[in-house]
């Protein structure tokens with residue numbers, strides 16, 4: 001005899017008879033009696049395991065939500081978990097429509113534990129004398145401000161840029177510009193060989209999310225070439241231009257002499273290598289990573305560097321070819337640190353704003369676009385509801401973070417640091433700052449796959465690099481309106 005028990009959409013069936021059928025997997029068999037102590041012990045152990053799992057999950061969950069959604073601190077765990085499942089869906093597009101209130105609340109309540117400036121951690125870059133720095137992508141929005149900061153601190157700066165989005169007008173006169181493409185290994189090799197930099201900052205990239213979303217499937221390959229293969233070229237050239245004094249030829253930092261004729265296969269190097277003995281090789285490599293690494297996942301806000309929710313793991317859907325390929329770039333950086341002993345640091349930049357920010361087209365950033373529309377006396381066009389939020393960080397703070405990273409004595413083994421302000425603003429808040437007149441703010445179709453929210457955990461960068469973001473987005477926006 002069979003009895004049906006309904007639980008939600010699933011129908012469970014209890015079987016009184018022992019006959020088996022194809023439906024057996026759905027059958028909840030009654031626990032046979034008379035199995036004595038062993039069965040009771042097994043049941044007790046199972047209950048204990050289930051209970052401990054529940055407690056552990058509850059702890060994890062409370063850890064996750066501790067700083068984020070205040071109401072769950074006092075509210076029921078079940079309520080909180082369901083709420084967060086909503087945010088954790090793989091289909092965030094639906095979530096936007098479903099969960100505007102949830103999104104607003106998250107933006108209001110989520111906090112970076114190190115949000116407030118810890119003056120005890122704050123450091124300034126140390127002045128240097130004639131240390132050579134190479135900045136790939138140094139004519140771009142962030143790169144050009146990094147170049148300025150490096151020159152201020154005392155570095156000699158060489159820029160390698162193909163000028164695809166960079167502009168010569170951004171570039172400080174004292175910097176040496178090499179026009180060339182990081183996708184071309186020989187160009188990168190020659191640049192390093194000729195200029196012998198102590199530190200390389202790698203910013204050259206397909207640098208924005210939107211072009212990588214709008215330009216179709218061929219853009220995936222382009223993004224891989226730009227963000228993965230070009231990164232690998234720079235790292236490989238660092239290994240190949242090393243001077244060392246053993247003939248191990250393994251490209252390791254400890255090798256004393258690199259016999260370039262006997263390099264491992266696949267490590268191509270140009271024939272014209274000069275092998276100057278005075279050059280000890282590039283000693284530091286700093287990679288411009290991206291907060292898009294954390295994907296569209298509010299579960300672990302504020303984003304911590306070691307988050308398991310990221311676009312390289314199944315827990316989080318990638319939002320764009322940009323996000324995936326920038327994250328792949330990180331993986332290559334780590335490979336070169338671990339296998340070829342290149343001293344590396346990865347900085348995950350959040351939403352950068354400030355002088356020279358792009359203000360139009362697919363590269364345009366929201367602050368630049370809004371200010372442009374405001375100055376042209378046009379309505380501000382807010383994509384979607386405007387409840388999305390970002391951790392905005394000033395480009396000159398970012399530039400300082402790069403220099404602090406290069407000067408830091410922490411282990412340079414692919415160590416990752418967030419570079420954000422630890423404060424968030426919704427897009428609506430930015431729009432209101434730019435255009436206080438509500439009638440001149442309009443909403444247009446939301447952007448597909450747009451990131452819902454980002455917020456950096458700033459603790460690591462503060463404690464280990466001495467990096468504290470100092471410049472405020474409100475000041476920047478207001479200064480641009482006059």
Ligand SMILES: NC(=O)c1ccc[n+]([C@@H]2O[C@H](COP(=O)([O-])OP(=O)(O)OC[C@H]3O[C@@H](n4cnc5c(N)ncnc54)[C@H](O)[C@@H]3O)[C@@H](O)[C@H]2O)c1
Pocket residue numbers: 136137138139140141142143160161162163164165166167180181182183202203204205206207208226230288289290291326348349350351352353
């Ligand atoms: N802007 C942001 O908010 C942000 C956020 C996270 C990460 N990043 C990263 O920071 C870096 C700089 O971004 P940005 O906003 O200054 O972008 P950008 O486009 O202004 O700068 C990129 C620079 O690299 C150059 N370039 C591009 N491809 C090149 C190649 N193959 N060889 C040589 N030069 C090349 C461009 O001409 C440009 O000068 C990028 O790696 C980007 O992914 C930026």
